[in-house]
Amino acid sequence: MKMYTLYYSPGSCSLVVHALLEELGVPFEVKRVDLVAKEHLADEYRKLNPKGKVPALVTPEGVLTECVAILMYLCDKHDPHGKWLAKPGTWQRAKTIEQIATLATEVHPLFNRFFHQDDFADAKDVQDAVKSRGTQKLLAYFRGEDAALAGPHWSGGTLTVADLYFMVIARWGRRLEPSAIRMKNIEPWFMRITERPAVKRAMEREGVKPFGT
Numbered sequence: 001m002k003m004y005t006l007y008y009s010p011g012s013c014s015l016v017v018h019a020l021l022e023e024l025g026v027p028f029e030v031k032r033v034d035l036v037a038k039e040h041l042a043d044e045y046r047k048l049n050p051k052g053k054v055p056a057l058v059t060p061e062g063v064l065t066e067c068v069a070i071l072m073y074l075c076d077k078h079d080p081h082g083k084w085l086a087k088p089g090t091w092q093r094a095k096t097i098e099q100i101a102t103l104a105t106e107v108h109p110l111f112n113r114f115f116h117q118d119d120f121a122d123a124k125d126v127q128d129a130v131k132s133r134g135t136q137k138l139l140a141y142f143r144g145e146d147a148a149l150a151g152p153h154w155s156g157g158t159l160t161v162a163d164l165y166f167m168v169i170a171r172w173g174r175r176l177e178p179s180a181i182r183m184k185n186i187e188p189w190f191m192r193i194t195e196r197p198a199v200k201r202a203m204e205r206e207g208v209k210p211f212g213t
């Protein structure tokens with residue numbers, strides 16, 4: 001048995017964890033959870049993660065959920081030089097956590113309005129309004145990120161775990177009109193990060209393509 005087992009759904013937020021596991025080079029295996037078949041809501045999966053969501057990471061210490069917690073745990077265990085997440089007590093670490101927390105708690109929920117508007121209301125016209133407002137907010141967000149992206153890395157001076165997170169979030173934005181990953185500065189950045197061998201391995205294992213489904 002490998003040290004870690006990642007429960008994932010292709011292209012979902014679990015891809016951030018998958019890419020990091022590859023980047024860190026730690027032994028892991030993956031188990032696909034079919035969200036369309038509602039495997040995440042079945043008793044068997046809920047025994048592992050009662051929230052019925054991916055990612056869930058089985059570790060030697062127990063099951064860990066929530067992208068932010070998993071990313072921090074893996075970096076603290078396997079990133080001795082603080083490349084992906086700087087060491088405790090540093091300003092750089094605080095700023096990287098600020099970025100991943102924003103993606104998890106502000107931007108990901110906007111995508112819920114875009115992809116899952118039926119979660120917000122029964123009435124179709126209300127659902128349409130939820131999606132429409134979510135779309136506007138996402139476009140404003142990505143336009144802002146595109147304008148701000150000046151250097152080689154989205155997260156700042158060095159490549160961090162926040163870049164992996166934004167890569168997955170930006171990829172969801174390919175469904176917007178205009179596509180987030182075709183924006184002037186995001187596109188070349190996105191092409192570079194998805195060319196990383198570790199990121200490619202994670203995407204190939206999940207059967208997803210950077211610009212495709």
Ligand SMILES: N[C@@H](CCC(=O)N[C@@H](CS)C(=O)NCC(=O)O)C(=O)O
Binds near residue numbers: 009013035054068104
């Ligand atoms: N706050 C959680 C969100 C996890 C989440 O929403 N995962 C989605 C995939 S990106 C999921 O499992 N959706 C299935 C559902 O909500 O029914 C995290 O950051 O890990």
